[in-house]
Amino acid sequence: MNNRIAGFDGLRAIAVLMVFLQHRLFGDIGEIGHLGVWIFFALSGFLIIGILSAQRQRIEQSGSRFAAELKRFLFRRTLRIFPIYYLMLTVMSALMLFGMASPELASGMPFHFAYLSNFWIGSVLHYWPGRYSHLWSLAIEEQFYLVFAPLLLMLAARRHLAVCALIVVTGLVSLLAMRAAHWQEITIYTHPLSNFWLLALGGMGGLMIAGSAHDAGGLRAWLGHGATLFVLSLCLVGLCATEPAWSDIGNPVLFTGVSGAYGLCIAALVCSIACCRNAVVMGLLEARWLAGLGRISYGFYLYHNLIPDLTRNHHAQALFGGVVPLWAHAVGIAASFAISLAMALLSWRIIEKPILRLKTRRTPTGNVDSVSTHTAPLASTMTRKERSQCALTDEGTASDAA
Secondary structure, eight states, X not given: OOOSOTTHHHHHHHHXXXXXXXXXXXXXXXXXXXXXXXXXXXXXXXXHHHHHHHHHHHHHHHOOOHHHHHHHHHHHHHHHHHHHHHHHHHHHHHHHHTTSSOGGGGGGHHHHHTTOHHHIIIIIIOSOOGGGTTHHHHXXXXXXXXXXXXXHHHSOGGGHHHHHHHHHHHHHHHHHHHHHTTOOHHHHHHOTHHHHHHHHHHHHHHHHHTOOSHHHHHHHHHHTSHHHHHHHHHHHHHHHHTHHHXXXXXXXXXXXXXXXXXXXXXXXXXXXXXXXXXXXXXXXXXXXXXXHHHHTHHHHHHHHTTSOOSSSSHHHHHHTTTOOOHHHHHHHHHHHHHHHHHHHHHHIIIIIHHHHHHHHHTSOTTSOOHHHHSOOXXXXXXXXXXXXXXXXOOGGGOOOOO
């Protein structure tokens, strides 16, 4: 059985398309990019915390050691995210060195190499640095791995749900305190504490629906219903469309409450798709083109912001006599999408996919991977009993693009 959760690749594709359109339309369509980022965070939390919980169970039940499991987790994460990330940074640094790229943001390179882009943007620059602005979310995920992987592997698996709940509470209280102290919006937006709770919330959902108790079965049945997914989608559309308004709420308590509801809906949506039994929904999310984009979404996310905007520049304005027509903007967006997609496809086939094969080569035969006990259903044709016997994590498809 192919160890992946049906629908998740499609959800990744939708999320990365949201981010792409946000960047290409310069925020003219609200805050769909923010929703896309938070979907990635919830997906990562769902999968990564489930993996760490399975690894901790292996320590408790099979006599595996903490150091071995931590090394295993970090090795696999490193194979997935480091190669093309550091290749991209190295290429951009070389282009700056030889005068082929603007050196004005070269001071941020040490932060990018150390996965501290969020601190550079939120606490040093205090503005979005154009083509490097999207790296902040990758830094958030890496920081989450480094802090919570050792913590969850040290603590008993039965305490993981409580730890996730504590992270959520800590994050929301921190968000409240930041707003009350009138921190800059960009500093709050990129701070680890105002984002970690989204990953923890996704992890809570994954742990709750992976249980074998009667309550977990009922929760899976409710989340997997098509009506539940529809209502959650409507709520998210409404919250996303009104974010420019509610993000300006002066009352810190009310703002935190709305943000918490937003995050809860996003995490519930991820869990709903993981449990979904609706053939129409699965058919849409598992469409070949959508699932294919989701599979290469990390590379697409990493490269798309490096592609220059083809119509929002002085050359395009001069070409069209001052005002670039709408159709030309549409063609420019389509062209930048095609270039980003081509780069992501080449990256996947030439670099990422061959490197990922090292995961299985380095895995001992007798040391069963977490996906063997935490495998998600592939299609909506599985019975409810089969679904409830499958936990819902997969390290091979863990979200790395945020």
